[in-house]
Amino acid sequence: MSAAQAPSPRVAPALPDRSGVGLKPEHIDEILRDRPALGFFEIHAENYMGAGGPPHRRLEAIRALYPLSLHGVGLSIGSPRPLDREHLARLAALAARYQPGLFSEHLAWSSHDEGYLNDLLPLPYTQETLATVCDHVDQVQDALGRRMLLENPSTYVVFQESTISETDFIGEIATRTGCGLLLDVSNVLVSATNHGFDALAYLDEFPLDHVGEIHLAGFAEARDDAGHLVLIDAHDSPVRERVWDLYRRVIARRGPLPTLVEWDNDVPKWPVLLDEARRVEAAMAEVVAMDSQGGRRHAIQ
Amino acid sequence: MPFSETIEAFARALADPDRPPPIETMGRERQADARRFAIYRNNVAVSLIAAIEARYPVARRLVGDAFFRGMARAFVAVARPRSAVILGYGADFPDFIAGFEPARDLTYLADVARVENAWVEAYHSAEAEPLTVAALAAVDPTTLGDLTFAFHPAARLLRSNHPAASIWAGHQGEGEVKAPDDWRGEDILVTRPGADVRVRILPAGGYSFAQALQSGAPLGEAHSAIDFEGFDPGSHLIGLIEAGAISQLRA
Numbered sequence: 001m002s003a004a005q006a007p008s009p010r011v012a013p014a015l016p017d018r019s020g021v022g023l024k025p026e027h028i029d030e031i032l033r034d035r036p037a038l039g040f041f042e043i044h045a046e047n048y049m050g051a052g053g054p055p056h057r058r059l060e061a062i063r064a065l066y067p068l069s070l071h072g073v074g075l076s077i078g079s080p081r082p083l084d085r086e087h088l089a090r091l092a093a094l095a096a097r098y099q100p101g102l103f104s105e106h107l108a109w110s111s112h113d114e115g116y117l118n119d120l121l122p123l124p125y126t127q128e129t130l131a132t133v134c135d136h137v138d139q140v141q142d143a144l145g146r147r148m149l150l151e152n153p154s155t156y157v158v159f160q161e162s163t164i165s166e167t168d169f170i171g172e173i174a175t176r177t178g179c180g181l182l183l184d185v186s187n188v189l190v191s192a193t194n195h196g197f198d199a200l201a202y203l204d205e206f207p208l209d210h211v212g213e214i215h216l217a218g219f220a221e222a223r224d225d226a227g228h229l230v231l232i233d234a235h236d237s238p239v240r241e242r243v244w245d246l247y248r249r250v251i252a253r254r255g256p257l258p259t260l261v262e263w264d265n266d267v268p269k270w271p272v273l274l275d276e277a278r279r280v281e282a283a284m285a286e287v288v289a290m291d292s293q294g295g296r297r298h299a300i301q
Numbered sequence: 302m303p304f305s306e307t308i309e310a311f312a313r314a315l316a317d318p319d320r321p322p323p324i325e326t327m328g329r330e331r332q333a334d335a336r337r338f339a340i341y342r343n344n345v346a347v348s349l350i351a352a353i354e355a356r357y358p359v360a361r362r363l364v365g366d367a368f369f370r371g372m373a374r375a376f377v378a379v380a381r382p383r384s385a386v387i388l389g390y391g392a393d394f395p396d397f398i399a400g401f402e403p404a405r406d407l408t409y410l411a412d413v414a415r416v417e418n419a420w421v422e423a424y425h426s427a428e429a430e431p432l433t434v435a436a437l438a439a440v441d442p443t444t445l446g447d448l449t450f451a452f453h454p455a456a457r458l459l460r461s462n463h464p465a466a467s468i469w470a471g472h473q474g475e476g477e478v479k480a481p482d483d484w485r486g487e488d489i490l491v492t493r494p495g496a497d498v499r500v501r502i503l504p505a506g507g508y509s510f511a512q513a514l515q516s517g518a519p520l521g522e523a524h525s526a527i528d529f530e531g532f533d534p535g536s537h538l539i540g541l542i543e544a545g546a547i548s549q550l551r552a
Contacts, residue, residue: 049386050425051454054496074385080305087385112312115381118352119344121311124325129304156337157326161302194337196329225334232340265351 013067015040015101015213017256019280020069022263027270028058035065036274040101042069042260048098049090063098069213069260070100074116077136077150078123079109088143095144101258102212104149104182105140107133107170124159125169137177149180149212154187154219154233156194166191167205174210181207184215185246186239186262190231199246208254216243216280217262236265238276244283251287259284315342349377353391356421359472360398360414364407372401388425392418409463416469416500419457419491423498426455431494431545437538444552446521450514451549455493458511462486466502494545501544506532511541 018039023031031041041062048055062068072091075083095103108120123129140148152170164172174181183206192199218237222230239247239261251257261276302310302325310323322338353373354361361369376397382390395418398404399411431453440448459465464481466489471479488508490501503511506529513523524534541547 046386047388050388051427053423053425053428053455053493055425056428057496074387076385080303080308084385090386109308111385112308114312114316115383116385116387117312117315117345118348118382118385118387119341121315121341124304124307126304132304156340157322157328157334159307160325160327161307194329222336222340224328224336226328226330228329230328230337230340 013101015067015069015258017258017284019277019284020258020260021273021277022260023059023062024267024273025055025058026267027273028062030270032058032061032065038066038274038277039258040067040069040260042071042262045070045072045091045094045103046074048094059098068098068100069258070095070098070103072103072105073120074110075105075136075140076109076111077105077140078107078121078129078133079111079136080129080132081111083136083139084111088140091140092143092145095146102149102180103144103146104151104213106151107153107173120153122153122155122157122159125162125164125166127163130164130169130172134173134176137173137179141177141179147178147180149182150174151182151184151215152187152191152206154184154190154194154231156230156232158195165205167202167207171207171210174207179210180212181210182213182215183208183211183250184217185250186215186217186219186243187233189240189243189246190219190233193229193231196228200249203246203250208250211250211254211257214247214250214257214259215262216247216259234265235262237263239279244279247280248283248287251284252291256284256288314338315345318342346374346377349382349387349390350374352387353377353394356391357394357414357417359417359469360410362472362478363410363413363468364404368403372398372404375401388421392422394418409461409465409468412459412461412463412465413468415459415461416465416489416491419459419489420498420500423455423457423491423493426453426493429453429455429548432542432547432550434539434542436550437542440550440552446519446524447552448520449517449551450520450547451551452515453492453494453546453548455491455498456515456546457491458508458515459489459491460486460508461489465489466500469500490541490544490546492545499544504537504540505529507537507540510534510537511546514538514541514547 016039020040023041023043106120110117188199188202216239217235220232220234224230259280307325314320314323322333322335324333326333328334328337350373376394395411395414398414404410464487466487467481488503490503492499506527510523510527513526
C-alpha cells in the first residue's frame with residue numbers, strides 16, 4: 001500500500017481527479033496508521049466549528065497527509081432570509097485554517113425563525129428565487145475569497161409555483177455567479193425516481209462543464225400516498241448499480257473528476273468504505289480505458 | 302406566492318405534525334402528499350435525536366434505548382437548535398431531563414447527563430497551555446495570597462447530590478457496569494489540558510475553593526471562604542494545577 005502524497009500543509013492543493021471519502025472520527029486512527037492511497041477527504045464544515053480539542057488535532061494530522069474538501073451543510077443558501085453572517089465568518093475561518101482544495105454547499109435551505117432545522121429542504125425555482133440564490137452565492141464567494149461549488153439537491157416534493165427546470169436553474173446560477181457545481185449523481189437518481197423524470201435526460205441537460213466534484217451515496221426506499229416508489233437520500237448504504245451506471249456515463253462524457261463516496265449514517269468499518277472508494281477509481285479507470293479505445297467522448301444516452 | 306411565504310408555510314407544516322402538507326408542494330400526482338412531506342419531518346427529528354444520543358451515551362445506557370429515544374424525541378420537539386453548529390446542540394438537555402415527568406424517579410439521571418455535557422464541552426474547548434506546578438513554585442511565597450488564576454477554557458465544575466461522576470465512570474466502555482461504592486454526592490472537575498478529557502471527583506471543600514478561584518477571587522480570599530477544618534489550600538491548588546484546570550496565574 002503506497003503512502004499518500006504529502007502536500008505542503010498550508011498550500012491548498014486542488015483535489016485530484018480521484019476518489020475520496022467522507023472523514024469519520026471512528027476511522028481516523030486506521031487512516032493515520034495505514035495512510036491509504038486516496039485522493040482526498042471531505043469534512044462537513046459544521047463538525048469542525050468547535051473552538052479546539054481533539055477534532056482539530058486529528059484533522060490537522062489528516063490535512064498534513066491529504067487534500068481536503070470542505071462541505072457545508074448549514075449555510076441555508078436556498079433561503080429567502082439573509083445569510084447568517086456569523087456562520088459565514090466561521091466558514092471563512094475554517095477555510096483559511098485548513099486551506100481546502102474546494103468548498104461546496106447545497107441548493108437548499110435549513111434555517112428559519114423556528115431555528116436550525118438540520119435538514120436540506122427544497123425551494124421553488126422561479127426568477128425571484130434564482131435572484132436570491134445568486135445573491136447568496138455571490139456573498140459566499142466574496143466572504144471566502146474563492147469559487148464555491150453548488151450541489152444539486154435530492155427532493156421528495158416539488159413546488160406548484162416553479163417555472164424553471166432544475167437544470168436550467170442550476171445552470172443559470174453557475175453562469176451568473178461563476179460558481180462551480182457539485183454533481184451528486186445519487187441525488188439525480190433519487191429526484192428522477194421521486195418525480196418521474198428520466199435521469200439520463202437530466203444529465204444531458206446538466207451543465208457538466210461547470211462540475212468540479214461528484215458525490216455518490218446509498219439511498220433508502222419508501223412509498224408515497226399514491227403508492228409510488230420514493231427514494232430517500234439516506235447516505236446509509238453502498239452505492240447502487242443504477243448510480244454506478246449513471247456515474248460511468250458522466251465520466252465518459254466529462255472525463256475523470258474528484259469523486260466522493262458519502263456514507264454518513266450506519267457508518268461501516270473502514271475497509272468497507274475504502275472498498276467503495278476503490279470501486280470509484282476502478283470505474284473511472286474502466287471508462288478512461290474504453291474512451292481511449294473508442295477515441296472519443298460519448299454523449300450520455 | 303412570494304418566496305418567503307412559501308418557505309414560511311413549509312416551515313410551519315414541518316414544525317407541526319398535525320398540519321397537512323403545504324398545498325404549494327406536490328408529488329407525482331401533482332398534489333400535496335402527506336407521506337412525502339413526512340420524510341422531511343422525520344429527517345429533522347431523527348437527525349436531532351441522533352445528535353442527542355451521541356452526546357449522552359451514558360444516560361442512554363442507564364435508561365435503555367427506547368426510553369431514551371422517547372425522552373430525546375420530546376426534547377427535540379420543543380428545543381430546536383439555534384445554530385447550524387450541531388456540536389453545540391443539546392447542552393440544555395440535562396435541564397429537560399430534570400423536568401421530564403416519566404424520569405422523575407431517576408433523580409441522578411440529569412446530573413449524569415450534566416457530566417456528559419461538560420465532557421463534550423471540554424472536548425471542543427479552545428486550546429490553552431495548562432499551568433505547571435513549577436510556575437507556582439517560582440512565585441514569591443509572601444505574595445501567594447494575592448495570586449489570581451485564569452482557568453483553562455475546558456475546565457468545568459459540577460456539584461451533584463448523587464455520585465454522578467462514579468456512575469458516569471462505571472458506564473464507560475463495553476464492559477460490565479460498575480455501581481458506585483458509596484451513594485453520596487460528588488463535586489466534579491472536568492478538564493482537558495491536552496488531547497484527553499479527564500473527569501475527577503474533588504475532595505471535600507474543593508468545589509467551593511475552585512469555584513472561588515474560577516470566579517477570580519485571590520488565593521487568600523478563596524481560602525478564607527472555606528469553612529472547613531483542616532482544609533489545606535496548597536494541596537487543593539496543586540491538585541487543580543495537576544488536573545490541568547488552570548492555565549495562567551497573575552501576581
